[in-house]
Each structure stands twice: as C-alpha cells, then as structure tokens.
Amino acid sequence: MKRRRPLVGLLGGCVLSGCEGAQSAADPAGRHAELTAGLFLIFLGVAGVFLLAVVVFLIIAAMRRKSPLSEMTLGRMLTVWGGSIAVGLSVLTLASYFTDRGMATYASTSTSSTLRIKITAQQWWWNVEYLSDNPSQRFHTANELHLPLNTAAHIELTSDDVIHSFWLPNLAGKQDLIPGRTTDIDILPTRTGMFRGQCAEFCGMEHALMALQATVETPAQFAAWRAASLQPAHEPATALEVAGRDYFMRHPCVACHTIGGTEANGVIGPDLTHIASRRSIAAGTLPNTLGHLEGWIADPQTMKPGNRMPVIDIAPAELHAVSAYLASLK
Amino acid sequence: MFLALFSVACEREARVTGSSLPESTPSADTTDVRAGATAPLSPDPRAREYEGNAYHVGEGARHYEEFNCITCHAHGGGDIGPALIDTNWAYGGSIEQIVATITQGRPNGMPSFRNLMTPTQIWETAAYVRALAGQLARDVPPSRSDTMSNGEPLTLKPGQPAMNSDGIDPQGLK
Numbered sequence: 001m002k003r004r005r006p007l008v009g010l011l012g013g014c015v016l017s018g019c020e021g022a023q024s025a026a027d028p029a030g031r032h033a034e035l036t037a038g039l040f041l042i043f044l045g046v047a048g049v050f051l052l053a054v055v056v057f058l059i060i061a062a063m064r065r066k067s068p069l070s071e072m073t074l075g076r077m078l079t080v081w082g083g084s085i086a087v088g089l090s091v092l093t094l095a096s097y098f099t100d101r102g103m104a105t106y107a108s109t110s111t112s113s114t115l116r117i118k119i120t121a122q123q124w125w126w127n128v129e130y131l132s133d134n135p136s137q138r139f140h141t142a143n144e145l146h147l148p149l150n151t152a153a154h155i156e157l158t159s160d161d162v163i164h165s166f167w168l169p170n171l172a173g174k175q176d177l178i179p180g181r182t183t184d185i186d187i188l189p190t191r192t193g194m195f196r197g198q199c200a201e202f203c204g205m206e207h208a209l210m211a212l213q214a215t216v217e218t219p220a221q222f223a224a225w226r227a228a229s230l231q232p233a234h235e236p237a238t239a240l241e242v243a244g245r246d247y248f249m250r251h252p253c254v255a256c257h258t259i260g261g262t263e264a265n266g267v268i269g270p271d272l273t274h275i276a277s278r279r280s281i282a283a284g285t286l287p288n289t290l291g292h293l294e295g296w297i298a299d300p301q302t303m304k305p306g307n308r309m310p311v312i313d314i315a316p317a318e319l320h321a322v323s324a325y326l327a328s329l330k
Numbered sequence: 331m332f333l334a335l336f337s338v339a340c341e342r343e344a345r346v347t348g349s350s351l352p353e354s355t356p357s358a359d360t361t362d363v364r365a366g367a368t369a370p371l372s373p374d375p376r377a378r379e380y381e382g383n384a385y386h387v388g389e390g391a392r393h394y395e396e397f398n399c400i401t402c403h404a405h406g407g408g409d410i411g412p413a414l415i416d417t418n419w420a421y422g423g424s425i426e427q428i429v430a431t432i433t434q435g436r437p438n439g440m441p442s443f444r445n446l447m448t449p450t451q452i453w454e455t456a457a458y459v460r461a462l463a464g465q466l467a468r469d470v471p472p473s474r475s476d477t478m479s480n481g482e483p484l485t486l487k488p489g490q491p492a493m494n495s496d497g498i499d500p501q502g503l504k
Contacts, residue, residue, distance in 0.1 A: 205345075255397065255446040266398050306345060310448040 023169050023196040029216060030171035031106040031188035039099040048090050048257035053084070056098040097108025106152075106188055117145070121164035121177040121199070124307060125283040130226070131156075136235060138231045142257070142270030145197075145285045147171075148222035153187045165201035168214050176198045179205040180300065189216040196284070205306035232261025233273045233329050244325025247318050252310070259329065269309065276330045294323040342404065344384045377425045380457040384470050390458025391472060393451050405475075406462040411439060414462045415487075423465065428456040461489075 019026035028034040057138075069077075116131040128141045136293040145168075147153050157166055161179040166185060167173035175185040197212035217225070238241045249263060250253060256266040260273035275281070278288055282304050284291040298319055315321070380386045394400070402411030412420065421431045432452050435442030443452060461471035464487035471484035 153501055250449070252446055288453050310450055312448055 009194050020256055022194055025169040029191040029193055032172035033170055035099045035102045039095055042095040046091055046125045076095050115151055120154045121159045123161050123208040126212050139217055140271035143212055144278050146222055147189050147216050147227050148219040149189055149192055149216055155185050157183045162203050163201050164203045165197045167200035168195055168197035170195040192216045206304050207305050209285045213279055234326055240321050241325045241328050242323035276327050290327045293326055343384055374426050380453045381425055381466055386454045387457050387461050387470055388472055390440050390454035393455045394458050414459050425460055428459055
C-alpha cells in the first residue's frame with residue numbers, strides 16, 4: 001500500500017492544479033461562480049456517496065457465498081435504499097433551489113452602488129461600454145473589463161451579428177448575447193485578480209480567438225482607471241507619433257476606429273483611445289507590444305484570418321509611425 | 331470528373347481573407363467622369379476574382395451598410411442618390427467603372443471613398459452593387475437579406491444588361 005501513496009498524491013495534485021487558474025469555474029472569484037461551484041461540489045458529493053455505496057454493495061454481493069437473504073432482511077434493506085435515495089434527491093433539489101435564489105438576489109442585496117456596463121459582441125471581439133446617466137462619464141473600451149471589488153456590476157449584453165455567449169468562468173456566466181435583444185448578467189467580484197473570459201457559443205471562423213480580459217481591482221484602483229479612460233487620447237509628442245497620427249487620419253483606419261479627442265470617430269472597429277493601456281490586442285490574440293501591434297497592422301489576416309480588419313497597403317515607414325502613435329495612446 | 335466538379339464549387343465559396351491579387355495593379359484612378367460615358371474601362375484581372383466569389387459579395391453587403399451607402403442609395407432602390415437596382419448607370423455598370431465611381435466620387439453628391447476604404451473593400455462593395463442589379467451569376471449573391479426585405483432574394487433577380495443613362499449598352503450587348 002505504501003508504494004501507491006505517491007501515485008495517489010500525484011493524481012490528486014494534478015486534479016487540484018486543474019482547478020486553479022485565470023479561466024476556471026472551480027476557482028471562483030465572484031458570487032455567481034461561487035454559487036455554481038458550491039452547487040457542483042454538492043452534486044459531486046451526493047453522487048460520489050451513492051457511487052461508493054453501489055460499488056461497496058456490489059463487491060459484498062459478489063463475494064457472498066451464503067444462502068439467499070430472508071424476505072424480511074431484503075425488505076429492510078430496500079427501505080433503507082429507498083430512503084437514502086429520497087434524502088439524496090431532497091438534498092440536490094434544495095441545493096438547486098437555494099443556488100437559484102442566491103443567483104437571483106445577490107446583486108440586488110449587495111450594499112454598494114451598482115456599476116452599469118453594456119457589452120456588444122461582434123465577430124470576433126467585445127465592445128465594452130461603461131454606462132452612466134451623465135453622458136460625459138460614458139466611455140468605450142474593447143475586450144477588457146475592469147471591475148471594482150465587492151461592487152455589483154450589471155452587464156447588459158447584446159450582439160451585432162450572430163449569437164455569442166458571455167463566460168468569465170471565475171466570475172459569472174454563461175449568458176448568451178443575441179442580436180436584436182438585450183440579455184443581462186450581474187457580477188459581484190469577491191477577490192481581486194486577472195481573469196480570462198471566452199466566447200462560449202460558436203460564432204464563426206475566429207470564435208476561438210474571441211477572449212475577454214477581466215481585471216478585478218480595489219475601488220480606488222478602479223476609480224483611477226475610470227478617470228484615465230475618460231480622458232481624451234494622448235497628444236503625439238514626437239515627430240514619429242505626429243506622422244503616425246496624420247497617416248491614421250488620412251487613411252481607411254479613420255473610417256472604422258475612434259480615437260477620443262481626434263476626428264477619428266468610426267464605430268465599426270474597437271475604440272483605440274487608450275489602446276496602449278490594454279493588455280492584449282485582437283481580443284486576446286496577441287500580447288500588446290509594439291512588435292505585435294506592427295505585425296497586426298501589417299497583416300491582420302494572417303494572425304486572425306477572416307477578422308474584419310482589412311489588409312492595408314502600408315509602407316514600412318508609415319507602419320512604423322502608426323504603430324508608434326498607437327503605442328503612445330496610454 | 332467529380333473532383334473537377336468539387337473544385338468548381340469550392341472556388342465560389344473560397345474565403346480569400348488576405349489579398350490574393352496584388353492591390354498595386356494599376357487601376358484607372360482618373361477616368362472620363364462625364365455622365366453617359368460610353369467607353370468601358372479596360373478589363374481588370376480582379377473583376378472575376380471578386381464577382382465570382384460569394385464570400386467577397388457577402389463582405390460587400392456588409393461594407394454597403396457599414397460605409398453608409400444606405401443613406402443615399404437605400405437598399406438599392408435609391409433615395410437622394412440614384413437607384414442601383416435598375417439598368418441605368420450614369421457612369422457605367424461594369425465592375426471596373428463602379429470601382430472607379432466609388433474610389434473617385436462623382437459630381438452632385440457621391441463622395442470619394444479613396445481614403446476611407448481599402449481597395450479590397452471597394453472591389454467587394456462594387457461586386458455587391460452589381461449583385462443588387464442582377465448582374466452576377468445567380469449562384470454568387472447571398473440568398474438571404476441581412477435586413478428586413480419583402481423583395482425577392484438576389485439569387486432570383488433576372489440578369490439585366492447594364493446601360494448608361496442614354497439607354498445605350500456600353501458593352502454592345504444590347
């Protein structure tokens with residue numbers, strides 16, 4: 001028996017390490033995910049007890065060589081078996097009920113004020129808009145969600161083209177985004193950290209490269225990020241950045257993208273006002289570095305074939321200038 | 331035989347996402363913009379590429395909406411801009427001529443899209459405009475509209491000769 005222990009330990013370690021991570025429903029960091037994970041553990045426990053009981057019973061039955069049991073013993077055993085099924089099912093039913101009630105009410109019972117966000121899914125990225133009754137407090141970002149700790153966020157979800165699905169396994173989900181109608185989901189983060197979300201409904205060629213980065217931070221950090229996001233874009237400081245901005249404004253870039261504080265106000269592609277502050281480009285496809293940015297602008301169709309960003313016939317010097325300008329938009 | 335049939339079908343559906351043909355192919359950026367111009371532009375090798383491919387025409391339908399063609403031309407029926415579903419083409423109805431019209435703009439309101447769209451996008455849009463007028467092979471245009479429509483699908487639209495505003499078929503097909 002002693003020799004088997006390391007093996008069991010290794011297996012257990014593997015199973016547990018599979019639970020942790022930036023994209024795992026078994027490592028909850030939000031109320032919705034905690035409830036889901038709790039319900040899963042209850043189901044796992046009850047099902048495990050029954051599986052164990054059946055296996056033990058079968059082993060005993062197979063090893064028995066005595067005469068058949070009396071009617072009375074059989075009857076008693078059946079009563080015990082039936083009773084335990086009833087208890088098990090009641091536990092599962094009650095757990096489901098309370099989980100459902102918990103999901104329906106956790107956002108409304110949270111004490112702090114509610115944050116309103118609108119997410120419009122498009123092939124193949126997430127258009128995120130922070131809403132406010134005051135129009136000057138609204139702003140857009142893309143493929144990135146910042147959430148303050150212990151504050152409920154009410155997220156409105158819709159789609160511009162096909163059905164997508166919102167899923168941040170550590171925080172909440174799934175909830176479908178359906179063109180022509182608005183669905184919603186509440187997130188109440190309970191732990192700070194970086195989490196990865198993923199479109200969970202097949203939506204076309206680049207479904208797999210449609211990720212959403214969520215950052216849960218302290219309310220003070222969130223307020224600072226929000227204030228920075230409300231600022232217009234950074235003015236170009238060097239000659240190279242000026243050349244990049246001029247190229248951007250006089251070429252097809254300007255038709256699809258918005259850069260706050262400039263004449264670029266296209267709404268087809270992601271808002272680029274603070275693109276340099278984001279962690280990734282092209283919906284989590286590439287880390288946001290100058291090199292990746294240049295590669296992406298030079299040939300987006302090789303990195304993410306089929307995406308809506310067209311190949312532009314851009315000269316190396318111009319590419320360098322535009323990339324420098326975009327990388328300066330902190 | 332079967333393989334040949336398969337390859338024919340594949341060409342129609344192929345999704346060419348990058349540029350398969352060099353965009354630097356010299357295209358006539360300045361043409362005769364006189365209304366009723368009869369001289370067709372010299373044929374461009376890209377014409378078949380874009381007109382014969384369902385993916386390009388579908389992308390063109392998206393550009394048609396996103397670049398606000400609808401504002402003036404509606405869904406092809408015309409509004410403050412001319413209709414695109416009839417046989418009249420003031421500046422020519424071949425894809426080369428439509429590309430030139432979109433690229434350069436035309437008097438009395440048609441803006442130039444040279445610096446707003448890439449050449450690929452302009453070619454795709456022109457191919458879709460040709461589909462609106464029933465100028466493409468019937469297996470190429472989308473069979474369903476993305477918008478509300480009570481008209482027949484583009485695949486059922488009968489082919490029509492493209493004429494200029496004087497009622498003359500510039501390609502001599504009439």
